[in-house]
Amino acid sequence: MHFYEGHFGGMHLIWWIIWIILLAWIFFIPADIPYQKTKKDSPLDILKNRFAKGEISKEEFEESKKILKSDN
Template sequence: MHYYDGSFGGMHLIWWVIWVVLLAWIFFIPADIPYQKAKKDSPLDILKNRFAKGEISKEEFEESKKILKSDN
């Protein structure tokens, strides 16, 4: 026969652990999730990055920018 003596037999502790793990998972989830689709840079963003790195001159940048703007 089972007697109830006011304790939960450890079940109370298990629920607290579940809640703590769940809250920790929600708040500490990494910002960069693996297998997440990576945002693709637009051609204009790539062009700006190349210009910022010094890979292309200002004239090449302006010419390419005009070409990209005319395609839209």
Template sequence: MNNFGGMHFIWWIIWFIFLVWIFFIPTDIPYQKTKKDSPLDILKKRFAKGEISKEEFEESKKILNSKN
């Protein structure tokens, strides 16, 4: 009788856990996203939230577009 039979079983468990971890871990983790918003995106968000008026939005948009 082999004394390492239990160790063989443990290795199968380790491989199973490893494969489950690889295939079922979420690939879209929010904190890994490092995309920065462009100034125009920030301006649009501020306008949508009501932080700035339409006139301020249009003026700022013209300034941003003139820098390109």
């Protein structure tokens, strides 16, 4: 049998396509795996991050922190 005279060349192309799709799936699809638990930031953590970035002042931080702690 002559495999490279066009008789089975299409199968070689199909395998390349399968490999490319597989590699693209592994490297380019986001890592959101179903049923994977992700740690959600608490409101207090978000508030601390905003204060650390300088998005809010110390007064705003303290006031918001007091409100969050009173809700619990």
